[in-house]
Amino acid sequence: MGFLDKAVKIAATAKVQLDEVRDARAAAAVKPVEAAPHNEQEEEVVERAREHGAPDPRLLLLQLEAMETLGQPVGGPSLTYGDDTLGVKFEASAPGNRHWRAEVSAFHGTDDDRHFDAAAHWFGFVRDLVADDATPVPGLGDDALQRDDDLYVLAGPVLLMVAVRTPDGPDGGDRERTQALARQVVGRLLG
Numbered sequence: 001m002g003f004l005d006k007a008v009k010i011a012a013t014a015k016v017q018l019d020e021v022r023d024a025r026a027a028a029a030v031k032p033v034e035a036a037p038h039n040e041q042e043e044e045v046v047e048r049a050r051e052h053g054a055p056d057p058r059l060l061l062l063q064l065e066a067m068e069t070l071g072q073p074v075g076g077p078s079l080t081y082g083d084d085t086l087g088v089k090f091e092a093s094a095p096g097n098r099h100w101r102a103e104v105s106a107f108h109g110t111d112d113d114r115h116f117d118a119a120a121h122w123f124g125f126v127r128d129l130v131a132d133d134a135t136p137v138p139g140l141g142d143d144a145l146q147r148d149d150d151l152y153v154l155a156g157p158v159l160l161m162v163a164v165r166t167p168d169g170p171d172g173g174d175r176e177r178t179q180a181l182a183r184q185v186v187g188r189l190l191g
Helices: 003-028 040-051 063-070 118-133 174-190
Strands: 031-033 078-081 085-094 098-107 143-147 150-155 158-165
Touching: 040 078, 040 085, 063 085, 063 098, 063 174, 078 098, 098 118, 098 174, 118 143, 118 150, 118 158, 143 174, 150 174, 158 174
Parallel strands: none
Antiparallel strands: 031 085, 078 085, 085 098, 098 158, 143 150, 150 158
């Protein structure tokens, strides 16, 4: 082996070691995003949503499920909500604007429609909203449609929206992670 061959081999070894150090530092830089405790307004939102058929948001997604799905440590649960949804998300972040999030929300009735029917809401609203640019996901709940990173699942009396977002993006496995998480959550909620 000549001098040049030895130098190339040493350089290749050094590059591998540098990449390993860089990857280890990046992994160590991931920080859980800590959630603030629910304030009085959020407690009222949860109470109103529960009165309109929403499940307890703490049961929608567990911290361990989020960590397993994301492959990262995550902070505590953060409440998410809209006019007809209530949910929870777990997050982590790292330098370089890298972000990980797992979220599950359940639809519920509103003041105008107190008697929430998941199937009626699915066929009367969700399907129409996402069907044009969504892909059916067979074998998940009673019906499921995935649009980008968001997965909508009708499963018995529950209508869910599940989302997983990582720096890898949709083409890096986020869709598969979202579907796997949805299967786990639906199995746990209805099992």
